[in-house]
Amino acid sequence: MFCYQCEQADRTGEMLGCAGPLGNCGKDPATADLQDVLIHAVKGIAQYATRARALGAPDEEAAPFILYAVFTTLTNVNFNPTRFVALIQQAAAVRDRVRARYEDAARARGQQPEQLTGPARWEPAADLDGLLRQAPSYRVDAGLGAVGPDVVGLRSLHLYAIKGICAYSYHAHVLGQQNDDVSAGVEEALAYLAEQPTETEELLARAVGLGRLNLTVMEMLDAANTGTFGPQQPTAVRTTPVAGKAILVSGHDLRDLAALLEQTKDTGVNVYTHGEMLPAHAYPLLKAYPHLVGNYGGAWQDQQREFTKFPGPILMTSNCIIEPYPAYRRRIFTTGPVGWPGVRHLADRDFSALIKAAQAMPGFRADEPEERFITVGFGRDALLSVADKVTDAVRQGAIRHFFLVGGCDGPTVGREYYRDFALGAPDDSVVMTLGCAKYRFNGHDFGEIDGIPRLLDLGQCNDAFSAVKIAQALAGAFECGLDELPLTLALSWTEQKAVAVLLSLLALGFRNIHLGPSLPVYLTPGLVAALVDTFGLRTIGDPAIDVAAALERS
Ligand code: FS2
Ligand code: SF4
Structure with a gap:
């Protein structure tokens, strides 16, 4: 077992990451290994799916299968090895079907089908023990000795962004939203990884490209949620x-x-x-x-x-x-x-x-004597409907700054930063939040500015598109770039969806994002330096100092 895909990754050994006997999330070695094998098998589907799609013969069922299969490998989703054994066999069957589809389409056009290698040719062992024997070749750090940690780190970044994209796309898919460009983008990204790329610049550029792809996905998910259930209301x-x-x-x-x-x-x-x-x-x-x-x-x-x-x-x-x-x-x-x-x-x-x-259970025997409430529902529709009021408050100096404080919560140390950061935001600032990190501070009464609540809950981490739309609306109102807005982002990450969102924000031009509580262990110091140089990415520090620095920049 070796896994370093999330913020909970073990940092005590020589090799940073969870190596067993259990991952810090509770993942057992068999499940971890089977997840690696499943990703390998899914890459094989993608190798043929990209080619079938290019010939106008996409397999309509392969795309949702990829989303579902990849989603099961995200952090804290599925710990059941039996389910993975079945999924791996299913993945190989889907791949063979897509391969046949591709080869038929190629021949129908008078072309000789490509003879692909790697995951496209791989055969799964018949049972759990056999699959576990195969697994070491498909570990995320396979090839480290040959290509070095920067390449492996960037391949990992790529894979984890794909995982986030698949999870978001799955949520949109179950609500009936499907986008061929997204399916093609996911397949293409997985097929690219199947080729074991080695160019760091290309890998970095393509990671930002995945951020752009994720934006389309977030928009699709927003349309799925609001289209099915109506726009969020406070x-x-x-x-x-x-x-x-x-x-x-x-x-x-x-x-x-x-x-x-x-x-x-x-x-x-x-x-x-x-x-x-x-x-x-x-x-x-x-x-x-x-x-x-x-x-x-x-x-x-x-x-x-x-x-x-x-x-x-x-x-x-x-x-x-x-x-x-x-x-x-x-x-x-x-x-x-x-x-x-x-x-x-x-x-x-x-x-x-x-x-x-x-x-069959008792349920709650009585009402809680003292009722308490928190207010949610400031998705983009609710907020943009009062956009004039918000921009007036900024022009009149009643709102000095916006903070977006959110993302994932988790058990690792240092996350009290986000509570202290949000509570430390001055009274003439507005704090937007999303994701489960909000629970660090959403019980606090932040008050209002001219009738606008100072704490605005935009929704789940799945609702990051709302934050983007609000920022774009503000930038439009003030005729400035996103990086010129009086807006500071303090993001907390745990799992792979946050990686996809971060890449989306970087692709959009957001700069000076405070990221924590720690950086991904798969990013080498050299890669971190590149991200800092290119995107002004910052690690979190002292919350009071970070808030003060943000206000100074605005
Ligand atoms: Fe929280 Fe966990 Fe939302 Fe993440 S409930 S950390 O997967 O998706 O954010
Ligand atoms: Fe460790 Fe995170 Fe992987 Fe779990 S998902 S094994 S905590 S790195």
């Missing part, structure tokens, strides 16, 4: 429980939540959001369900404590799952790309077993 969300039977839903998948709300209608079971599902309360078609009663708990890393106390079953729809404690192991369920060995997996959005479990 909404006060109850954070204290009410009496009654209860289900807790975590992760990002709004379609799963919508299906569950429909299936629990008139059952007397209340539904609570957890973690990144909090912004669901802002969507008109979701908040219309009266039994979507509130949010319970905070960011994902606190789930073991919170799920233990929750008096009902729990559904994990995407990252981030942690090893379930015995206290709730029999009442947590996974769905979609998520998995944990021994945890019941619900397919096809059939949540009857989950609802049955809720009905």
Whole structure:
């Protein structure tokens, strides 16, 4: 096992990254190795898919399979080796189908099909043991001795950006959004990696290109969410429980939540959001369900404590799952790309077993005597509808600066920086936030400026497109570049979606982003220096000093 794809990567050994016996996320060596093999197999699909697409013969089912398969390999998504064995065999079958499609299309055009090598030719072993014997050749750092750490680091950056893109695209796909350019871009990027590229400049440039591709994906996801459930509206969300039977839903998948709300209608079971599902309360078609009663708990890393106390079953729809404690192991369920060995997996959005479990449990016995609320729902539609008011407040000096403080939360040290940074923003500034990092400070009362809330929750990390649209609208109003706005970004990362978003922001021209709590271990000092030089990327420091420096720059 070797994995260094996330911010939780082990930093204590000579080789930075998790090498077992367990990853810091709880990933076991077999799962880690099988994830490497699955990525290898998916690259093989991509090698043929790019060629089939170029000949006008795309395989419509290969694209969603790639999204789903890659999503299962993200941090804190799927820890079930059995699922990976099946996925690898399925990937090889998909690849063979796409290969046949490509070769038929080539022959139909009088062309000799290319004889591809690498993942295109690879044959999976028949069983778990055989696959594990194959795995070392497909580790993310394979070839390190031959090509050096910069190339391996950039290939890794590339792969992790693709993983983020696939996860976002999957969320859009389940809501019916599909874009051939995105499918082609993902396939092309994976096929490029299959060729084991070695040019660092090209790899860096293409990584920024993936940032641009991710922008299209984020726009597609925004259209999927708002098109399906309506534009986000500012909404006060109850954070204290009410009496009654209860289900807790975590992760990002709004379609799963919508299906569950429909299936629990008139059952007397209340539904609570957890973690990144909090912004669901802002969507008109979701908040219309009266039994979507509130949010319970905070960011994902606190789930073991919170799920233990929750008096009902729990559904994990995407990252981030942690090893379930015995206290709730029999009442947590996974769905979609998520998995944990021994945890019941619900397919096809059939949540009857989950609802049955809720009905068999006591639920909350009484309302919390003192109700508490937090306000969400400042996606781009809500904010842009008051754009004139916001720009007037800036022109009149009532708003001096904007901060975007958000991204992933996590268990690693140093994340209190984001709370201190947000709370340290001066009273004449506005703090926008998204992702699960918001739980560090969203219980605080930031007050208002001329009726504009000082804390604006834009949504999930999946809603990064809102932040981009708002920044672009401000830049349009003030006739300046994005890097000239009185706007500072303090971003917290954990997993691969954040990598894709960061590359999008860099591709758009955002500069001086404060990134933390630590930098990816796969970036060598030389690569970090290149990113600092080219993009002005900064690591986080002292929050008070960083806030002061941001104000000075504006
Ligand atoms: Fe948080 Fe985890 Fe949102 Fe990340 S719930 S760190 O995967 O996607 O942000
Ligand atoms: Fe380690 Fe992160 Fe990989 Fe888990 S996903 S094994 S914590 S680097």
